[in-house]
Amino acid sequence: MKKxxxxxxxxxxxxxxxxxxxxxxxxxxxETGKYFMIKKPDFVSVVAIEDDSVxxxxxxxxxxxxxxxxxxxxxxxxxxxxxxxxxxxxxxxTGILAKKMKRIGYSxxxxxxxxxxxxxxxxxxxxxxxxxxxxxxxxxxxKLLKLKISEVPDLIRSGKITDxxxxxxxxxxxxxxxxxx
Amino acid sequence: MKKxxxxxxxxxxxxxxxxxxxxxxxxxxxETGKYFMIKKPDFVSVVAIEDDSVxxxxxxxxxxxxxxxxxxxxxxxxxxxxxxxxxxxxxxxTGILAKKMKRIGYSxxxxxxxxxxxxxxxxxxxxxxxxxxxxxxxxxxxKLLKLKISEVPDLIRSGKITDxxxxxxxxxxxxxxxxxx
Numbered sequence: 001m002k003k004x005x006x007x008x009x010x011x012x013x014x015x016x017x018x019x020x021x022x023x024x025x026x027x028x029x030x031e032t033g034k035y036f037m038i039k040k041p042d043f044v045s046v047v048a049i050e051d052d053s054v055x056x057x058x059x060x061x062x063x064x065x066x067x068x069x070x071x072x073x074x075x076x077x078x079x080x081x082x083x084x085x086x087x088x089x090x091x092x093x094t095g096i097l098a099k100k101m102k103r104i105g106y107s108x109x110x111x112x113x114x115x116x117x118x119x120x121x122x123x124x125x126x127x128x129x130x131x132x133x134x135x136x137x138x139x140x141x142x143k144l145l146k147l148k149i150s151e152v153p154d155l156i157r158s159g160k161i162t163d164x165x166x167x168x169x170x171x172x173x174x175x176x177x178x179x180x181x
Numbered sequence: 182m183k184k185x186x187x188x189x190x191x192x193x194x195x196x197x198x199x200x201x202x203x204x205x206x207x208x209x210x211x212e213t214g215k216y217f218m219i220k221k222p223d224f225v226s227v228v229a230i231e232d233d234s235v236x237x238x239x240x241x242x243x244x245x246x247x248x249x250x251x252x253x254x255x256x257x258x259x260x261x262x263x264x265x266x267x268x269x270x271x272x273x274x275t276g277i278l279a280k281k282m283k284r285i286g287y288s289x290x291x292x293x294x295x296x297x298x299x300x301x302x303x304x305x306x307x308x309x310x311x312x313x314x315x316x317x318x319x320x321x322x323x324k325l326l327k328l329k330i331s332e333v334p335d336l337i338r339s340g341k342i343t344d345x346x347x348x349x350x351x352x353x354x355x356x357x358x359x360x361x362x
Contacts, residue, residue, distance in 0.1 A: 157356035164349035175338035
């Protein structure tokens with residue numbers, strides 16, 4: 001066996017949202033190491049733009065015990081493509097339908113403990129339908145916000161937007177958006 | 182009890198790196214909900230700059246099963262201030278000592294499952310000593326990289342840099358750095 005090869009893998013805990021897996025792996029010395037991995041489906045994030053504006057949502061985050069501003073995001077369901085997930089999540093969380101949806105890259109969400117990554121999309125050509133929130137989202141008072149694209153950098157700098165996944169997605173967007181002009 | 186108040190909290194699993202806690206909380210209806218929280222110490226990320234360059238490290242990430250490019254980061258130890266942790270992590274991972282270390286903000290690392298956040302610092306006035314890697318870092322072939330600040334955006338856009346925590350930290354840096362010119 002080579003370095004990093006997995007000798008043994010056991011599910012330590014499993015719930016509806018993720019599994020916790022203990023992995024024993026090889027080292028060059030012949031000894032073994034141990035790693036605890038969080039296994040969670042990949043997700044998508046969507047930067048939905050309209051003229052010079054971008055849609056954010058405000059929602060209560062149980063983990064943080066406060067409301068934050070973030071862009072629409074959500075897990076990819078089994079058998080679903082990232083593109084289909086991006087359209088579904090955008091519609092469910094905001095009621096927005098997009099004519100054009102373009103993938104601009106992916107990022108790792110939590111590399112220290114998980115292999116989860118998220119794919120980022122730009123949504124354009126927007127029209128509005130009805131939200132279709134899941135139970136937790138309903139409880140979390142999801143509210144749609146329309147911000148000027150040009151004001152977002154300052155909202156990040158000043159600490160109003162603090163979610164690293166939103167900031168990484170928005171960076172990817174800005175780098176691609178400017179590039180396409 | 183009010184909405185979101187915690188009725189019961191139990192540690193489901195604990196290892197050297199994090200705990201997994203099951204929380205039962207109140208809803209308005211009088212019913213309860215359940216959340217699985219990953220409790221992990223906060224960490225720091227450091228953007229170390231010298232003239233028009235920034236230091237990155239290349240290291241093998243067990244979770245991703247490949248080497249990635251990221252900025253120096255690491256957990257805050259018990260009783261340690263974020264500033265002290267930032268100096269320590271920078272020195273241990275890269276051998277770099279910084280005359281000036283300035284906090285520019287924080288971000289949440291994994292809001293869906295954890296309240297963990299990370300504080301981002303700009304390090305300036307750099308001098309070089311010896312690295313002092315921990316066991317896992319030694320195994321992970323940590324290598325210091327000196328990049329031009331101006332080339333980083335394109336490394337993000339093109340998918341060479343994919344760690345969301347690095348991208349969020351670098352965004353915060355660019356927003357503050359440009360602002361101070």
